[in-house]
Structure formats: C-alpha cells, structure tokens
Amino acid sequence: MIIFGTRGYLYQLAVLTLVCGWCGNPAAHTLRKRVTKFTLFFVPLFPFSTKYATQCTFCGGEQQIPKEQADQLLAQHVAAQGGNPFGQSPQQPGHAPGSQGQAQGQNPYQQ
Secondary structure, eight states: OOOEEEEEEEEEEEEEEEEOTTTOOEEEEEEEEEEEEEEETTEEEEEEEEEEEEEETTTOOEEEEOHHHHHHHHHHHHHHTTTOTTSOOOOOTTOOTTOTTOOTTOOTTOO
C-alpha cells in the first residue's frame, strides 16, 4: 500500500503599505507565499504549486499576484528597510533603543 497526498505551507514574506484594490484604503498588506508539496508516506518531497498573494489587513481582501510582481514588491521592501528584510536596524550589544548618552550600567529611571 502506498500513501501519498499533498501538504500546504504558508510563508509571510513581508508587510507592505499599499492602496487596497478592494476597499481603496492605504493600509498594511501581508505578502504571502503558498507552497503545495507532494507527500509520500507523509514526507513532503517536492513542491508542485507556488502562488503569491497580498492580503489587506483593513478589509481582508486578498489578491493573487504573479511571482515577478511579488519579487519586485519584496525587493522594494528590503531596499526601503535599508537592506534588512525584517525592518529593524541591528542593535549593538548592551544598548537599548533610546538609551543614547547613557553610560552603560546606569539605570535611567533611578534617581
């Protein structure tokens, strides 16, 4: 007996600010990648379907987009974030955000 089937994976690639095609509001949109893989004995072997979509966080409207457009949106997002795909600037060890000018080891709230 051979057991085979499919399994879906959903990856969130970025959160972008776009004008929604459904509601017309400038809102955050999630850029998602949906991959469907062929499985044999419950082991995912290879992807046979990959689709990209954006979803509006305001109204929930979802629009499928081609791979080229998804790659372009992701490249624009990475460039806007200064080359960091996660959108946060790297911090040096021992420095908390907003603690410029504070000597290390001092508590800014202590009198």
